[in-house]
Amino acid sequence: MDGISRDCRVLVALLLPDTPAAEALRQALVSCAALERRGPMLQFEHCASLEATLALASRSGELQAVVVDSDAVSASREALAALRMRRPELDLFLMTGGAPGEDCPGRVALLDRRELRPEHLCRQLRNALGRRARTPFADTLKDYVYSARDAWHTPGHSGGDSLRDSPWVSDFYQFMGEHIFNTDLSVSVQSLDSLLEPHSVIHEAQVLAAEAFGARHSFFLTNGTSTANKVILQQLVGNGGKVIVDQACHKSIHHAVVLFGAQPVYLAASVNPRYGFYGPVPRQRISAALAAHPDARLLVLTSCTYDGFRYDLKPIIAEAHAAGVKVLVDEAWYAHGAFHPELRPTALECGADYVSQSTHKMLSAFSQASMIHVGDPDFDEHRFRENLNMHMSTSPQYAMIASLDVARKQMSLEGFSLLQRAFDLARRLREGIQRSGVFRVLELGDMLPAEILDDGIRLDPCKVSVDVSGSGLGAREIQLRLFNEAGIQVEKTTHNTLSLLVTPGTTESKLLRLLQAFGRLAADAPGPAGRPRAEEGPPPLPPLSAVVMPPREAYFGASSLLPLGDARQGPNPALEQAIAADQIVPYPPGIPVLVPGQRITREILGFLHALQHSRRGVEIHGLVQQGHNAPALRVVAPAADSAIPTSKEKA
Ligand SMILES: Cc1ncc(COP(=O)(O)O)c(C=O)c1O
Incomplete structure (x- = not known):
């Protein structure tokens, strides 16, 4: 059977009534499966109740399908919905007495028990599994290579x-x-379809992706979520529409605002200055913006964030929809969310209209391979294709497209077990680090800024943040020692934390080595009373200030260049209260501390100056280099600036 090796274990749950006929069916299915020589061996497990079936779905990654007899449950529709809720990827079959009009949730295959043939049911089970196991694009690419054409x-x-x-x-x-x-x-190879106008194997791969991720439509991108976000903003606010947006969103959203002359209403993100995290926007602030801007067309939120914060999206999206506002959720860090009940509901399940995902960040796709998922009932597909094509290369990398196809197949078939394993590794990582007695894993309560404590925010267990301040060593020093002494590269640092990412590619050996390395660092750490090194890492994050001028005007209008530092090696006071003309983005994490049109405050200036001086591992995008180590900022020219009221003046 294509795409499924004989080694794959496939479990089918049978929720059948406790009758001799049902037992005979189970035995017949076992015999038929044993006789089948192609593909994986199907194994059947009898479940006496819906609860037992749900429990099996919660523990077994091998479970791929459930056959429910309507006589075994009191309400088959609810039973199927409950199974779908728990594991949306499972193939579901409903066996009835042929009652017409049996209303059941989508993608449920109906069977009439009066004429059921076990061998046919086995084939149907294999066929449904085979559909999810298909990788239409990746297979065609492989076939093409093996057909050895001359180029x-x-x-x-x-x-x-x-x-x-x-x-x-x-x-x-x-x-x-x-x-x-x-x-x-080359795109001239016609059997490989066209990413810009998909009609065959790429189209099929995208349909399978939409099914797996729970979207109405899914689109592949080979230019990352940075491009996905621009495409979506162009679709919704491309001719200067109003967008309500988390100011601490990824820089690609801010780029889109400048590109399309959108009118941003910035929502100040919560900040945890102690650990250097920007958190979600407080719920009440989102509601206030929706109420104050009835002409807004789009709300943009990031969930989860780089540090793993997830919004309670459902009520927020409902409120936006009630106000006639579409919602884009940037799930760059959350492509795994659809494949484990602990991570759901996803943004799409909460009603998001558009979702951008870096499939490459958390799943097995090549870098830059991303997807846009659409849930918008008013989706204008023609316009969307045009917008997408404006940003896409006409020479896409086929390996990337194939990796999207394969990443989807993998998550659909083994995402649940991979994530169970990842959670287990993450739990043991947390426990191991805690045991060091020196390093401390941050839990949600430590990380959440006070103003969002009651907003139902959750933490993705795959993002592990470690407070290193108890060691007396700076986060940057620990990052370097992990790299130099143990060959370990972490995801990012703040001034006093390290971030570790647990993915389906994390292994037991990597866990062992990391815990051993933490143990060694803990053993010779000076401790908090020792040499404090916090100043060696990036400085604490500043609060983001007001944007007082339309970003596009600030970016394209008259500007001048002012040095970041003054003659005494301090921050240049002339920059204080100036208006930024460029986006200034420390990378990682890629969240701008300044966007065009934003007032430069003393805190932001001090932060940039300190960051530039620490210069350890953090790039600052947007600074202009005027010779060796002489960075400058482009600011709105004073004449243009003086005509602009400050946010206070505006208020
Ligand atoms: C929240 C967020 N959105 C979008 C992106 C851009 O994703 P990509 O690297 O796939 O272009 C990033 C990258 O770090 C991100 O953190």
């Missing part, structure tokens, strides 16, 4: 032929491997 088309390396025998660059070919080259093909 008279781009790219110029021609399947690697230009490098393979070169005395100068064949080492690169050998290192990368042949398939990175022979899967890198």
Whole structure:
């Protein structure tokens, strides 16, 4: 059976009535499965009740399908809905006495028990599984490579032929491997469909993705979620519409605001200055903005954030919809969310109209491989395709598209067990770090800024933040020592925390080595009374200030360049109260501390100056270098600036 090896274990739950006929059916299914020589062996488990079936769904990653006999449950519709809620990816079958009009949730196959043939049911089960196991694009790409065609088309390396025998660059070919080259093909290969106008294998792969992620439509992107966000903003506010947006959102949203001349209503994010996290926007602030801006077209939120904060999205989205506002949720860090009940509901399940996801961040896709999922009932597909095509390269990387197809297949078939394992690793990581007695894993209560304590915010267990202040070492020093002494690269640091990402690719060995390294660091740490090193890392985050001028005007209007530092090596006072003309983004985490049109406060200036001086591992995008280590900021030219009221003046 294509796409499923004989080694895959596949469990089917049978929720049948306690009757001799049902037992006979179970035995017949076992015999039929044993006789089948193709594909994986189906195994059947009898479940005496819906509760037992749900319990099995909560513990077994091998469970792939459930057959429910309507005689075994009092309300089959509710039973199926409960199973769907628990594990949306499962193949569901409902067996009835043929009663017409049996109303059941989508994607449930109906069976008439009076004419049920066990061998046919086995085939149906395999067929449903086979559908999820298909990777239409990845398979076609593989087939094309194995069909060994001659290339008279781009790219110029021609399947690697230009490098393979070169005395100068064949080492690169050998290192990368042949398939990175022979899967890198031109859009002229028609059997590989067109990413810009999908009608065959890419279209099929996107339909399967929409089913797996719970969207009306899904679209693949080879330019990351940075592009996904721009496409969605262009769709909704492309001709200067009003958008309510978390000011601590990813820089791509701010770029879109400038590109499309959108009118942003910025929502101040909560800040946890102690640990250097921007948190979610307080619920009440979102409600107030929705009420104050009835002409807004779009609300943009990030969930979960880089640090793992998830909004309680359902009431927020309902409120936005009631106000006639569409909702984009940036799930760059949450592509795994649909595949485990602990992580759900996803933004789509909460009613989001658009979701952007970096499939590559948390799942097994290549970097830059992202998806847009659409839930909008008013979706204008023609316009969307046009908007998408304005941002996409006409030469997409096929390996990336194939990796999206494969990442979807993997999560649909083994996402639940991979995430169970990831949660277990994350739990043991947390416990192991706590045991060091020196380093402390931050729990939600430690991390949440006070103003959002009652907003129903949750934490993605795959994002682990570690407070290092008890060690007397700076986070940056620990980051370097983990790298240099133990070969471990962490995700990011703040001045006193490290962030670790647990993904389906995290292994027991990596966990062992990390805990061993933390143990060694703890053993020779000076402790809080020792040498304080907090100043060695990035400085604490400043509160974000008001945006007092339309970002597009600030970006494209007259500007001047002012040095970040003054003659005495301090922050340049001339910058204080100036208006930024560029976006200034420390990376990571990629959240701008200044966007065009934003007032530069003393705190932000001090932060940038300190960050520039620490310069350890953090890039600051948007500064202009005027010679060696002489950064400057582009600010709105004073004449233009003086005409602009401050936010206080406006109020
Ligand atoms: C919240 C958020 N959105 C979007 C992006 C951009 O994603 P990509 O790297 O896929 O372009 C990032 C990247 O870090 C991010 O953190």
